[in-house]
Amino acid sequence: MxxxxxxxxxxxxxxxxxxxxxxxxxxxxxxxxxxxxxxxxxxxxxxxxxxxxxxxxxxxxxxxxxxxxxxxxxxxxxPPPVPEPVREEREPVVAPVVAPPAAETDDGTMVRINLRLPAHLKGRAEGAAAAEGLSVNAWLVRAVSVALDGAGRASAPSRGKDSGGRGFTGWVR
CATH class of the missing domain: 1.10.20 (Histone, subunit A)
Known part of the structure; x- marks a missing residue:
């Protein structure tokens, strides 16, 4: 000037x-x-x-x-710093998991396990549990049960007979 x-x-x-x-x-x-x-x-x-x-x-x-x-x-x-635009990361919609019936060998004994999760997974698990009205522990028990016993699990190769009397071998998903 x-x-x-x-x-x-x-x-x-x-x-x-x-x-x-x-x-x-x-x-x-x-x-x-x-x-x-x-x-x-x-x-x-x-x-x-x-x-x-x-x-x-x-x-x-x-x-x-x-x-x-x-x-x-x-x-x-x-000039003042320009704030970064807020990015909304939408969580994928997760269908409710229905627990399979308890195994006949379940004697009701509870054991304690320490589970370490990354912070983002912990937050997602808490959100999913809250959405279903469950505690995080109950939700995790159900998720583990479904993962081990439920549909969608890959089973080991098996031998058996189909209804036509022919044998079959392979992986089932």
């Missing part, structure tokens, strides 16, 4: 005021105007700095700084 027009305007105003005082006042104003130029520039710079301080307070966390480059101030604007 060029301050020269403002300093020149101040010099002209001083000369106009001195004209009213006569020749001696005019001569005094001319002698004072040159030394007052640097003081006027410094005063204008202080005013601009104070103004930008107020602007910065309103822009927070952004800012506006005043820097002196040569004889003229320069404004440096630092």
């Amino acid at each position: 060029d301050l020269t027009p403002y300093v020149d305007n101040l010099r002209r105003e001083l000369a106009v005021a001195a004209d009213a005082g006569g020749d001696e006042a005019r001569a005094l104003a001319e002698r004072l105007s040159a030394p007052l130029e640097s003081a006027a520039r410094l005063t204008l710079l202080n005013v601009l700095s104070a103004a930008m301080s107020d602007v910065t307070r309103e822009l927070a966390p952004g800012s506006v700084d005043v820097r002196l480059r040569g004889l003229d101030p320069e404004f440096v604007v630092t």
Whole structure:
């Protein structure tokens, strides 16, 4: 920002005021105007700095700084950081798991096991349990039971007879 027009305007105003005082006042104003130029520039710079301080307070966390480059101030604007768009990650819809009937060999004995899960899986398990109105423990017991005894489990190769009397071998899914 060029301050020269403002300093020149101040010099002209001083000369106009001195004209009213006569020749001696005019001569005094001319002698004072040159030394007052640097003081006027410094005063204008202080005013601009104070103004930008107020602007910065309103822009927070952004800012506006005043820097002196040569004889003229320069404004440096630092915009506030742009927040990253919120990404909604939708959980896949999980169909409720129906527990198979308890095995006939289940004697009802409970054992304790420590299970370490990554935080994201723990959160998903808690959400799935809450959606089904179960505790996380009950949901995990049901999930393990279905995984071991339920449909969708790959079974070992087996031999048997189909209804036509022919033998078969292979993996069943």
